Amino acid sequence: xxxxxxxxxSPRPRKxxxxxxxxxxxxxxxxxxxxxxxxxxxxxxxxxxxAEAAEIPPHWLPKVWTGQAWKALWETGNITDWFINxxxxxxxxxxxxxxxxxxAGYGFARTEFRGKSVLMGIVMSxxxxxxxVLGVPLFTTVQQMGMVDTHWGMILPQCAPAAMVxxxxxxxxxxxxxxxxxxxxxxxxxxxxxxxIVVPLARPSLAAVGIFTFIASWNNFxxxxxxxxxxxxxxxxxxxxxxxxxxxxxxxxLMAGGLMxxxxxxxxxxxxxxxxxxxxxxxxxxxx
Amino acid sequence: MTxxxxxxxxxxxAPARARTATAVATVRRRQGFQHGGWFVAPxxxxxxxxxxxxxxxGVWLSFTDANISGDGASxxxxxxxxxxxxxxxxxxxxxxxxxxxLLVVPCITVLAFLLAxxxxxxxxxxxxxxLCFFVPFLLPSTVAANMFQWxxxxxxxxxxxxFGLDTxxxxxxxxxxLAIVIETLWWTVGFSFLLYLAALQGIPGHLxxxxxxxxxxxxxxxxxxxxxxxxxxxxxxxxxxxxxxxxLFDQAVVMMDFGPGPEVSTRSFVQYTLEQGFTSxxxxxxSAMSIIFFVIIAVVALARMWxxxxxxxxxx
Numbered sequence: 001x002x003x004x005x006x007x008x009x010s011p012r013p014r015k016x017x018x019x020x021x022x023x024x025x026x027x028x029x030x031x032x033x034x035x036x037x038x039x040x041x042x043x044x045x046x047x048x049x050x051a052e053a054a055e056i057p058p059h060w061l062p063k064v065w066t067g068q069a070w071k072a073l074w075e076t077g078n079i080t081d082w083f084i085n086x087x088x089x090x091x092x093x094x095x096x097x098x099x100x101x102x103x104a105g106y107g108f109a110r111t112e113f114r115g116k117s118v119l120m121g122i123v124m125s126x127x128x129x130x131x132x133v134l135g136v137p138l139f140t141t142v143q144q145m146g147m148v149d150t151h152w153g154m155i156l157p158q159c160a161p162a163a164m165v166x167x168x169x170x171x172x173x174x175x176x177x178x179x180x181x182x183x184x185x186x187x188x189x190x191x192x193x194x195x196x197i198v199v200p201l202a203r204p205s206l207a208a209v210g211i212f213t214f215i216a217s218w219n220n221f222x223x224x225x226x227x228x229x230x231x232x233x234x235x236x237x238x239x240x241x242x243x244x245x246x247x248x249x250x251x252x253x254l255m256a257g258g259l260m261x262x263x264x265x266x267x268x269x270x271x272x273x274x275x276x277x278x279x280x281x282x283x284x285x286x287x288x
Numbered sequence: 289m290t291x292x293x294x295x296x297x298x299x300x301x302a303p304a305r306a307r308t309a310t311a312v313a314t315v316r317r318r319q320g321f322q323h324g325g326w327f328v329a330p331x332x333x334x335x336x337x338x339x340x341x342x343x344x345x346g347v348w349l350s351f352t353d354a355n356i357s358g359d360g361a362s363x364x365x366x367x368x369x370x371x372x373x374x375x376x377x378x379x380x381x382x383x384x385x386x387x388x389x390l391l392v393v394p395c396i397t398v399l400a401f402l403l404a405x406x407x408x409x410x411x412x413x414x415x416x417x418x419l420c421f422f423v424p425f426l427l428p429s430t431v432a433a434n435m436f437q438w439x440x441x442x443x444x445x446x447x448x449x450x451f452g453l454d455t456x457x458x459x460x461x462x463x464x465x466l467a468i469v470i471e472t473l474w475w476t477v478g479f480s481f482l483l484y485l486a487a488l489q490g491i492p493g494h495l496x497x498x499x500x501x502x503x504x505x506x507x508x509x510x511x512x513x514x515x516x517x518x519x520x521x522x523x524x525x526x527x528x529x530x531x532x533x534x535x536l537f538d539q540a541v542v543m544m545d546f547g548p549g550p551e552v553s554t555r556s557f558v559q560y561t562l563e564q565g566f567t568s569x570x571x572x573x574x575s576a577m578s579i580i581f582f583v584i585i586a587v588v589a590l591a592r593m594w595x596x597x598x599x600x601x602x603x604x
Contacts, residue, residue, distance in 0.1 A: 032420035107327025136565035137346030237428035258431035
């Protein structure tokens, strides 16, 4: 009661500029400048002409500002295809991962079936396996299924992350059993309880898993790189790294393409900073 | 919000539970047995197809001389493993990945901690610091690598220009890996930074207030409160970074134009494996290397679990 009153009385106490705060803030500005500088440099370079971008010695700001590289990118490249492919792959991966890992996390946390603990152990061992570790055998498996150079071949192998199941499993374990039992007694079935009681409670965890999966999938390079070399099917990171790097690098265009690949997530981040920070921290911290 | 929902429904549920404890037990058993498997099935199907089956397949292929087309493979026993253990290039590649890990892990851990302390202690504009330190992590690995490839290129690169150097970052054996390490620090420190920041915000403020009352200065508060409270998160950051760094691939290949670097000084284990599989078409041999790599990763992961368990048993 008292705390509530206090909070209301001083809604936002102005903090004084102590010498310590001044020093820390200046330090923060300096370090931030170092972190932002490469992105700013890329942006400025994308606004130079190709000749100026390769000039020796280099300079930060363009002498002549031009949208030439951006225009060339739109006109000549497959960049729009790559963008759409990236979007399709990331959205599909995120929805499939959210669905299957929420179901599996709940299944492992709250249901009983034969061999559950053995299965759980096997799934946990999957935490150590990634396309980087098992690349070649994974490729031949996908090849055997006839999914090389297809969207499904790109999407499905990204859809079995044991880590996400583990995160949701931990969350579902913490949901009070009484909530579900009350519903069971009222006659609701497992599925109904899952969708109407458990899923709404898990929304923050699901958001975390979804955000993390989307970032990872949008930025994934290694697996799309292995599974396709058809420029029409490539995703942004893949197309930029392989096609745009292949015949004599045009730096201004390359930087413009890179920013196009990076900017969507950055813009989303600016608007949903709180949720994304919580999401990334949540997924990371679940490893504790 | 969620907590209050828990409490109200819990309070209603409690008497119901007492009344029908046996009924609940029966319900729980029957419901679980009927549907439990179905909840897990979709994930398991994907998991078996794209994790377990490739793993088993990799084990089988590693005992054969299979090529990329997959036909006409014959059993060669342990030949691939024998060859791998005597392959200088494989050991070099493993050495590069290990060297990269040794450089990156301590740097990232310390840097992430310092950045988190900075962002935590500046009272104004917290969102701005978070944005600046974290934003590189949102870039695709290849984009970040391209940016630094350009910044490091001798002549046209801004890094030499800005610091008045003329270092052949990308073309000299003694700098190439360092350039990759610097790029990696910039690109990935934001993730560990967020973990530290979350941990710092989770330390109860009353600990610091009590210490202040007892006359502890800022340094003492950091050494005796902050650092011990961050011990778990440091273990986590180090473990995640070791596992990620050993799998070095994207930034190294992009910065070195998909080559092995000057005098083959940056070819990572993953890169060498993929070269064997996709360039030399030696799927059997590449599979054997994948299995070796899997064992290395598993040993690291199990070592961490073992350390955690030991710590718990010794009382903390």
